[in-house]
Amino acid sequence: MKRIALYILLTILATLVCEAKEYRVYTIHGKVTRGEKNLTIRAKEYIDESEMITIYEGACLVLYDEKNDEGRRIAIKEIGRQRLGVLIERVDKSATERFRTFGKMLISTLISGSTPVNTDKDMALQGGSYRADDNDKAMLKAVIDTYNRQLKGTPIKSDYPVSFAIKNSDGNIVTNLSNNDLCTLSVTNGSAEFLFVNALLIHRDGSKQLLLPIDTSNNCCAHLCVPPHTTIDFKQYARFISAQEGCKVILAASPTEVDFSVLYKDFDTQPQEAKNATTTKIGCDIQSYAQER
Numbered sequence: 001m002k003r004i005a006l007y008i009l010l011t012i013l014a015t016l017v018c019e020a021k022e023y024r025v026y027t028i029h030g031k032v033t034r035g036e037k038n039l040t041i042r043a044k045e046y047i048d049e050s051e052m053i054t055i056y057e058g059a060c061l062v063l064y065d066e067k068n069d070e071g072r073r074i075a076i077k078e079i080g081r082q083r084l085g086v087l088i089e090r091v092d093k094s095a096t097e098r099f100r101t102f103g104k105m106l107i108s109t110l111i112s113g114s115t116p117v118n119t120d121k122d123m124a125l126q127g128g129s130y131r132a133d134d135n136d137k138a139m140l141k142a143v144i145d146t147y148n149r150q151l152k153g154t155p156i157k158s159d160y161p162v163s164f165a166i167k168n169s170d171g172n173i174v175t176n177l178s179n180n181d182l183c184t185l186s187v188t189n190g191s192a193e194f195l196f197v198n199a200l201l202i203h204r205d206g207s208k209q210l211l212l213p214i215d216t217s218n219n220c221c222a223h224l225c226v227p228p229h230t231t232i233d234f235k236q237y238a239r240f241i242s243a244q245e246g247c248k249v250i251l252a253a254s255p256t257e258v259d260f261s262v263l264y265k266d267f268d269t270q271p272q273e274a275k276n277a278t279t280t281k282i283g284c285d286i287q288s289y290a291q292e293r
Contacts, residue, residue: 021048021067022047022048023049023063023065024044024063025041025044025046025062025063026043026073026225027062028041028042030058030233031056032055033053033056034047034052034053035051047084049085050084050085051083052083053084054080054081055080057079058233060075060232061077062074074091075091075227075230076088077227135254135257138280139252139262142252142280143200143250146250147267156285158282159283160189160193160253161189162195162197162284163187163188163251164186164197164251164285166184167184168181168184169238174289176245177201177241177243177247178245179242180241182238182239183239184234184238185212185233185234186231187199187251189226189227189229190229192229193255194225194227194228195226195283196221196226196255197251197253198212198224198252199249199250199252200249200250200252201241201243201247201248203243210260214259214260245289246289249287250285251283251284251286253284254282255281
């Protein structure tokens with residue numbers, strides 16, 4: 001009897017030991033390295049929980065737990081050098097809830113494939129599903145509704161506490177975009193959700209410009225993911241911005257991946273399908289720059 005119990009115990013232990021406790025890299029913000037040689041961590045690759053990870057100041061590593069059927073994302077922001085398993089344990093202990101989003105199959109599709117334009121991240125073809133198109137239309141309608149409220153002087157509504165700032169190369173917040181400075185978009189996500197973000201610059205002549213790069217062919221935006229209760233400076237996507245006084249910048253934040261290119265549609269003559277779409281929950285912030293007197 002004792003032998004049988006011992007055999008069962010050893011079998012369980014062997015199963016636990018042999019089980020690969022690996023996590024897939026979803027996205028990286030800032031500088032994060034692995035191993036004794038401080039190797040660069042890249043999106044898509046796997047990291048074993050026994051590996052030593054170094055998080056530098058202002059950086060954040062977002063992992064995807066493929067062993068979890070509900071697709072859990074894990075955001076690691078603790079500065080310093082530590083074993084990955086320890087970092088994940090600390091995240092789990094301090095979190096008030098586990099942040100779960102897409103299913104395993106969807107995420108596996110998103111993080112494998114060809115390289116999107118201007119992202120330096122390997123993503124894959126998500127496909128134009130009905131549900132994805134529906135999310136895009138709902139997000140567009142929500143942004144337009146928020147924009148119109150702001151034009152009327154009505155306080156804007158944001159379902160998630162988000163805010164943004166545009167900083168120059170010295171890290172100072174700019175209030176005038178007419179100097180063609182090299183600028184970085186800084187986004188603060190004060191919610192308990194992982195949010196995908198982008199900011200739309202609307203010039204005085206009505207022309208528009210997204211401040212963060214998108215993958216219009218594959219509809220992927222893992223590189224635009226901001227973890228809960230985190231501020232991200234998108235320094236890797238800094239760009240020269242030149243806009244006349246009176247321009248506006250709208251931050252849109254969505255809990256689901258969307259195709260932010262739909263924001264290029266005319267807000268005044270939006271398509272009928274967008275008008276009829278059900279408004280979804282989004283985070284929104286709008287700022288005007290150097291309004292003319």
